[in-house]
Amino acid sequence: IISPGQGTQRVSMITYLLKNFSSTVSPLLELLDHTIYESDRAFPPTGTTTASISPRPGLSTLICSGPAPLLTATENAQPAILFTSLCFLSVLEKDFGLDLRKASTRSNLYFLGHSLGEFSALVAAGIMSLPDAITLVRRRGITMTRSVPEEERGDVGMYAIISPAGHLPGLISTINNFIASPPPCSIPPGKIVRIANHNTSSQIVISGHISAITALLDHLRKFSGNDPRALKLNVSAPFHSPLMAPAVDILKEELAKVKFDWKGRRGDVVGNVTASVYESEGELREMLPRQAVEEVRWAESVQYLEKEKGVCRWVGFGPEVKVGRGLVRKDIHVESEVIMVGEGMEGKELEEVVELIGG
Incomplete structure (x- = not known):
């Protein structure tokens, strides 16, 4: 299961889901806005104060209506992409009956996210809750913005x-x-x-x-x-460079507040820094903040999953399917399957994805 990173955001990237699966997506949008509001009251974005923070308009409005430059801002793009990616997964679970835990009993599931997408992978794997992930990546984005003078x-x-x-x-x-x-x-x-x-x-x-x-x-x-x-690239900060160093300690502090369900995970998560599965919760807590300044070893991770773990089926969730497919298809065996779940997929196609995953 793969998740995309920053740069894949675009205005209206959730419109299709909201129109066709409103009973699933509308409550999630309310959760998004409430979580961002509560997070910002404790950890205000640059240029704001606690007194100036309002629950409306929320990030959901930016996702649906823009403007694009504001959506591209790091502190907005990161939670917006994570949220959209996981909305696609939620629709498959609630509207089409996907059960990743059941699927994991039939074959090994691995979760891999590109940079920001590693947080999406942790939610999909059942290790981190959606509200905790939204809060973390919102504060990650704010901290990364502040890291550059x-x-x-x-x-x-x-x-x-x-x-x-x-x-x-x-x-x-x-x-x-x-x-x-x-x-x-x-x-x-x-x-x-x-x-x-x-x-x-x-x-x-x-x-x-x-x-x-x-x-x-x-x-x-x-x-x-x-x-x-x-x-x-369509990003607003120099990620994975020494310029992000101030973010590492703050991310460690924020991560310490988050409870992981390590024992209840649906499968193993591959880390960007190590290009291998996390062997323990302690390793995850140590490596995830370092990701801000370390190289994303994506090509190595894909090769590791294919050659060492025998992965031959790749399913991604995200707002930009071409980017996700391109990051995998180029370097894997020609017979391997790559399916990206994204904007515009019809109900029959989504049913086929559920069958493909085996849930």
């Missing part, structure tokens, strides 16, 4: 780097050598760039200051032997 926020971001599969190892080596080069090098003083995600055999993501990213891209075009494509 206001004067630097126009000079940070993330870029996907796309290169032919055979060239990527050499490209990664060139990038790491460039980053490790002592001064004077082409990176402006005080600026950083890091590999944030290794997504597929042909794609990585770099994160940091735009000026440092530009210097790196110039270096790659001159010295890497190829001209990789660079696409700016």
